[in-house]
Amino acid sequence: MGLLTRDQIENMGFSHVGENPRLSDKASYYNCGKIVIGDNVRIDDFCVLSAGNGGIEIGSYIHVAVYSSLIGAGKIILSDFSNISSRVAIYSSNDDYSGASMTNPMVPEEFTNVTHADVIVGRHVIVGSGSVVLPGVILEDGVAVGALSLVSKNCRAFGVYSGVPVRRIKERRRDFLELEEVFRSVK
Numbered sequence: 001m002g003l004l005t006r007d008q009i010e011n012m013g014f015s016h017v018g019e020n021p022r023l024s025d026k027a028s029y030y031n032c033g034k035i036v037i038g039d040n041v042r043i044d045d046f047c048v049l050s051a052g053n054g055g056i057e058i059g060s061y062i063h064v065a066v067y068s069s070l071i072g073a074g075k076i077i078l079s080d081f082s083n084i085s086s087r088v089a090i091y092s093s094n095d096d097y098s099g100a101s102m103t104n105p106m107v108p109e110e111f112t113n114v115t116h117a118d119v120i121v122g123r124h125v126i127v128g129s130g131s132v133v134l135p136g137v138i139l140e141d142g143v144a145v146g147a148l149s150l151v152s153k154n155c156r157a158f159g160v161y162s163g164v165p166v167r168r169i170k171e172r173r174r175d176f177l178e179l180e181e182v183f184r185s186v187k
Contacts, residue, residue, distance in 0.1 A: 075118040082121045085129040092119050
């Protein structure tokens with residue numbers, strides 16, 4: 001994976017980029033002035049970060065894997081230690097599919113009925129490959145979402161969720177909280 005240099009990153013006009021960014025030169029970044037990236041963030045090839053008015057806030061120690069996308073007018077927040085697996089799509093905007101209005105961004109706004117709502121991914125959340133997260137969803141701290149899931153509702157802390165639509169299938173262990181304390185004490 002080819003990485004952007006620090007000079008290249010600074011010339012892109014991001015709102016903020018922390019230490020040790022590992023940003024692919026094959027990913028696409030739109031509206032960089034509305035994107036905040038913390039420390040130790042890796043964004044892989046062919047990802048799309050398209051920030052709308054709400055912007056995108058990426059915390060620290062985060063991986064956004066290959067072919068993932070973060071798109072929409074609402075705010076998207078990825079909290080510290082979260083992991084977005086390959087081919088995950090996170091949307092903070094969504095067209096009205098009912099047929100009551102027209103769809104797609106090439107149609108003037110007065111003819112569409114797009115929903116915009118913030119998406120919050122909590123600390124230590126992992127979203128499995130191929131999953132879709134819709135506008136307005138909050139994934140509380142410690143949530144794990146299984147591969148190929150459709151997340152259309154909030155997920156409560158420290159649960160394992162899976163399916164279309166997602167449902168809570170079990171509790172998630174919390175050992176990573178103690179490991180985080182050890183990690184922070186040695187770094």
